[in-house]
Amino acid sequence: MPASLVQTFRAFAYNNTWANHRLLAACGSLGQTEFAAARTGFFPSLQATLNHIHVIDLFYVDALEGGWLGPKAWANEVPYPAVAALQAAQGAIDQRLIAHCDALTPERLDEVVKVNRDSSVQTERRDRLLMHLFQHQIHHRGQAHAMLSETTVKPPQLDEFFAAGEAPLRAAEFKDLGWSEATVWGG
Template sequence: MTTSHFAHLAHLATYNEWMNRKLYAAAAALPAERVHEDRGAFFGSIFGTLNHLVIADVIWLKRIAAGVPGGSGLTSLRCLDDVPRPASLDQRLCPDLPELDALRAKLDAAILAFSAEVTPAQLDGPLTWTSMKGVASTKRLGDVLLHVFNHQTHHRGQATTLFSQLGVDVGPTDLLLLLPDVA
C-alpha cells in the first residue's frame, strides 16, 4: 500500500460522506410520501435505496471489524457494536428518514475514522467473511473497500435519478470537486 493509495481511501471516505449529506438533504426537503413512493427502482423508492446503502455499510463494516487481522482493535468501528446485523439487503432498518439519516451519519463518521485508523498492512492484508448466503470468501481488504465505495456510488446514482424524476436537482456529484488542486 503506497501513500497515494492511502490518500485515495481518505478521498473516497470524504466523498462518500459529502454525497450522502447531499442526498439526505434532498430527501428531507420532500414530503415523506414522495420519499417512500415506489418509483420502480431496484429497491423501490428513494427511502428504499438509501436504506439499502445503510444496510450494505453495516454489513461490510461489521465484516471488517470481525474479519481483518487486528480488526477488533479498530476503535472507529466499535460504534457499530449496538447496531444489529441486517438479515436481508432490503430489511427496513429505521421507520423514517430522520432515524435513517442519523444512522447514515453514524456510519459515515465511522468510515471517516476508519480510513484514518486502518493501517497500510491491514489494507494489504486479507479480509475473511461469510456472505449472507453462507459462502466463505477471503479478499484483500483494500480491494473490498473499493467495492464498498463503488457500491455506494452505484446506488447513489440510482437515487439521483429518482430525485431527478421528481424535479429535484441534488447538485454536482463529481468526486473531482473534492480533490485538492496542485501547483
C-alpha cells in the first residue's frame, strides 16, 4: 500500500530526530574547544551551526503549534554552547515536531499557518512550511557533517534511514530513542 503524504511527513520528522541524534552524539566525542573551533561553513563552527538548527526549529515548530514566539527564538544565537545541553534541547524540540506530525491529517496539511516575523505575519500552508523546515535542517546538518570531517571524530552516516536493508543498524539507536520500526512506519 502506498504511503500517504501524512505518513511521509511523519517519517521525515522521525528521520530528522534520528539524524540530529547521530550527529550530536558524534559531536559529544569532541572537546568543548574543538566543538566551538572556527571552521569553514555558512556558520563559523559546529557549535554555531548546530545551535542555528535548534533555534530555527524552535521558531518554526512554535509557529506550527500556533505559537507567536517569532524572531525571539534566535535572540541568543548560541543558547547551548555545550554539546550535552544542546543535545537535550534539540531532542526536546525534535519530539515536539514528531508530536506535531503524528497529529497531522490530510486536511491539516492544507491549513494556513501564521508565522510571526515581527514586522509582518507570513501565512504559509502547513505542508509547505514543513517541507521548508525539513530542507533547512538537512541543508545545515550537511554543513555540520562536513565540518565534523575536519576533526578527529568520524562523521556518522546520515542518509540510510529509509533503506530497509539498514534496519539492523538502526535497531539499537531506535531503542535508545524509544522507537521501533513500527513506531516510524506504522503497523
